[in-house]
Amino acid sequence: MQKIHIIGLGLLGGSFGLGARQKFPEIKITGHDTNPQNLKDALTLGIITEAKETPDADTDLVILATPADTLGDLLLQVLDQVGEQTLVFDLGSTKAKLCALMADHPKRKQYLASHPIAGTEYSGPKAAFADLLDRKVIIICELEKTDLHLKEKAYKLFDALNLKLRFMDPEEHDRHLAFVSHLSHASSFMLGQTVLQKMQDEKNIFDMAGSGFASTVRLAKSSPAMWAPIFTENKENVLAALDGFIENLTDFRNKIAAEDTQGLYDKMAEINKIRDILDLGK
Missing domain, CATH: 3.40.50.720 (NAD(P)-binding Rossmann-like Domain)
Incomplete structure (x- = not known):
């Protein structure tokens, strides 16, 4: 070569x-x-x-x-x-x-x-x-x-x-990446936007941002020139991932609104199983 x-x-x-x-x-x-x-x-x-x-x-x-x-x-x-x-x-x-x-x-x-x-x-x-x-x-x-x-x-x-x-397979690739990559970038960008909107009223909000916020919103620093085309090129799969994410967020919000502490605990405990999956993938 x-x-x-x-x-x-x-x-x-x-x-x-x-x-x-x-x-x-x-x-x-x-x-x-x-x-x-x-x-x-x-x-x-x-x-x-x-x-x-x-x-x-x-x-x-x-x-x-x-x-x-x-x-x-x-x-x-x-x-x-x-x-x-x-x-x-x-x-x-x-x-x-x-x-x-x-x-x-x-x-x-x-x-x-x-x-x-x-x-x-x-x-x-x-x-x-x-x-x-x-x-x-x-x-x-x-x-x-x-x-x-x-x-x-x-x-x-x-x-x-x-x-x-x-x-x-190329279709399988695009479908899977929508959930494990494209969705995480979209959610990080939107978390960043939500906090920036709040910052307009609360100037000191970032003084209270810890490592959890920093790691979650890290991807919001990614290049828009690269990511805007990815979202539209993989439109159908990204929309399916977003629909599922929005449905889960809505369910989580409803549990908070209902003060369903046990329901929130059970949901988060179930999701904690992802630790075992991610550890196996290392």
């Missing part, structure tokens, strides 16, 4: 670049970002070795790390540009639409649908770091549709970055 091209030089794209350069010091990494400052920062930080709008024909891997609603058009454009020995993979949080778009594409075998379960609440090249992906899961969809020889290039990179591979 000699050449990688990264489009989108933010947290994920940047971390792939830094990780790849750490593991393969001689590799050439070109890259592009529509934000001129991101491009400048990526060069300064050593995420890429050269700014380049399009990948060379002999590039081994092209990594697409742009917002979810841009990936479809970008994928089609890049596949038109690359040679037969180039594999293109994306880092998007939604997969069903992309896989459907690519179903009958003549270069379908040169595309790998992937999603690393990694990130922080920060964004941009300056937030990237080489170990972000270490021991994280990367979900691969429709593996059988990608050329055997080409996907070995991606596997070599994933293995070097210590990523753990999981395989999933």
